[in-house]
Amino acid sequence: MNYSKKIDAKWQEKWKKENLYKYNPNGEGKKFYTMEMFSYPSGAKLHLGHWFNYAPSDSYARFKKMQGYNVFHPMGFDAFGLPAENYAIKTGIHPEDSTLKNIETMKMQLDEMGGSYDWDYSVQTCMPDYYKWTQWIFVKLYEAGLAYKKEAPVNWCNSCKTVLANEQVINGQCERCGTAVERKKLAQWFFKITKYAQELLDGLDTLDWPESTKKVQINWIGRSEGSEVTFKGETGDYEFNVFTTRVDTINGVTYVVVAPESELVQKITTPEQKEEVDKYIKETAKLNEIDRLSTERPKTGVFTGAYVINPVNGNKVPVWIADYVLEDYGTGAVMAVPAHDTRDYAFAQKYNLPIKKVIDSADGQEITLPFTEKGILVESGKYNGLTSEEAKNKITEDLAAKGEGKKSINYRLKDWLVSRQRYWGAPIPIIYCDKCGTVVVPEKDLPVLLPYDVEFKPDGESPLKKSQEFMNCTCPKCGGPATREADTLDTFVCSSWYELRYPDAKNSEKAFERETINKLAPIDTYIGGKEHAAMHLIYVRFMTKVLRDLGYLDFDEPFKKLIHQGMILGPDGNKMSKSKGNTVSPEEYIEKYGSDIFRMYIMFGFDYRQGGPWDEKGIDSMVRYFSRIERLIEQVLTLKNAKTDMNIGPKEKELLRVKNQTIKSMGEDINNFQFNTAIARSMELLNKINEYIRESKQLNEKIVLETVETYMKLLAPLAPHFAEEQWEKLSKTESIHKQKWPEINKQEMDGGTKDIPVQVNGKLKLCVTVDADMSPEDILKKIKETPKVIEILENNKIKKEIYVPGKIYNLVVEK
């Protein structure tokens, strides 16, 4: 075989010289913006996962280009974040140094892969020319009231003296030292994503996304309709609301539960119960993370000593606190109906609280408690006999009339906590002044540069706090001495708008030009792992809507179509990991075989959306395929100057039919990210060409040549270097990547022959071969003239005859 890494290098150099992948915003063709989720440059090299995401996606972009679109296919780096910082803590190598070095290596490797990127349109989120605009976005959100600061519980490791991100909490323990993580309240910055909860939910309908991913977002947003009901203290000096989706069960309330963290608790607890309540609050704060992982954990709680009045029936019920009630959902307080809620039931049993049944089954059947389904109201005074749905409306109406309740919608979605007490991130552009309070950094002073020389070993404080140079500043309002915010932004903020920056990556005046992005957006195809279904993909949607409302762009959703690639597992079927020793490195394969063979194998051996365990035996099959192609080209070259023979017989027709069929199905397959079948189809075409050459006594050389040229074009997006090399051998001077995707000749495609199956009672009996271009009527005629069919018709009593024109013929006979 001639193909090797050398050929890759030869063409990469040439393409670079010719600026083959230069993006022209005013280029011909309809715009097509396709991108993959950019990568985090944590390791020094591209791993198999990168390859599996990027190589097929690149083939897709190349295909779209051949189809005549003006393709924009950028790539960048999500360069801020914890791994680099942790690596720095471990090795002493500064995050900036390691990150920039990794980016250079990865860029080089992406080029070696044959990626069709234009690096003039790229972003690196850790560079000031990018994070200046991340900060600018923060400023805009702050000015719009969409960024705010408040006390919030964070994950705290008391041994590392640091705040941990949720991802760093493994089974309730610190990922680094294994210490149990505590909840601690700290002042944190938030983005008001909850304001967009409903729109984020509604927008999903308009998107061409996998249903499962939409479902994840629906659950994440967690809309729930119900009622808010006011319970007043028996003494009348306080009141609070509970949220419930089952207000129809309100007559069955036997107690009320408040979250232990709720401020209300201090207010209502009686002196006698104070000691017990305080002790319980302390315990929950400590045990929280670990214990909340277990739903099997027995419910615990304590009585506050307080009583409240049920606004519907005037009953006096006790108020408890229990950690199964969460502070930050609903109102942080619930009405407990043990007869009709499993959690309340368990709790009531444990603490001997009364259980009162108020719902019966609608069909009169015997029920067992807790009965959580809807039914008919009983023991509910004037509401007796109503269905649950009727009662919900009626009771809420009655309460509303008295000002003691209302309809209410709750979302599970919480505001987005964006501050991190970490070094390697974009500084939050906020200044604290004794005189003026919280002041946002004016646009002209951006970016707030991240200082290089900082002690970033964790000790419980934001590393930036230790840099006097950074912290001390002057107030932009009064000019007096002031201090900077020491926290940095969550990296998800950086990645929540990068697709807007790509087309304008070098704009020093604006984050992005409105006209430009309006023209290119939304992204036609976004490709990346489904692990981002909830976080990243919601944040980008949120940011798009915010920037739209602030007038910076004119579309509602960032990503029209979303594709998730699968995951390549280790040869043992497990997730690849260094500790399991089942990792596979692309490098040695590229070195040995060249990048196209690796790319083609990756695409051929797996379902793109599914992935699967790595199996290197498959690579040899691809080597074989490439050699067969090379041999075909050599063979064809001997024909080049031969005379052409214009005879078009059945064999030629058949070859032309397969050629056109291949153009069609490969186009459809690549468009659907079904690279495995696209390559299978290309193999079929090769087999057909070989068969034709082998079996023809008189070759129609013109047809062979044309078919081979078409074949190379079909291969061009899938094996860019290899196809270009063969193209050159065929004495072509213009790059194959400037060629158009071949057109289908309908007439040729419908030529040749096809087999029509003949069934008896739905079971295949024989096939009748007909000319593919025959009319359905003639096909039926031919079928009926077939001796075997005549025999069946004569020997059986035919009850029914089904003929799907040109597809299938089925006879129903009496048995």
Place this chain on the structure above:
RNA sequence: GCCGAUGUGGCGGAAUUGGUAGACGCACUGGAUUCAAAAUCCAGCGGGAAACCAUGUGGGUUCGAGUCCCACCAUCGGUACCA
């Protein structure tokens, strides 16, 4: 528990969306070539002697089901007391 995905030969995986199940490839078997081997080429390759039986299991709808409906099983992901 809830939500989601998947289940087809020895293996990776196909089936135009209700119409020839197993495309394409790997592995395997036989043959050609070779002194021999590798490579290559050709042929075969779900089970069964056959009728037939076969797409996780059991039902159903249909002329016809891998595909649609009902019930269940298994595996893998996600999620975690959301009132």
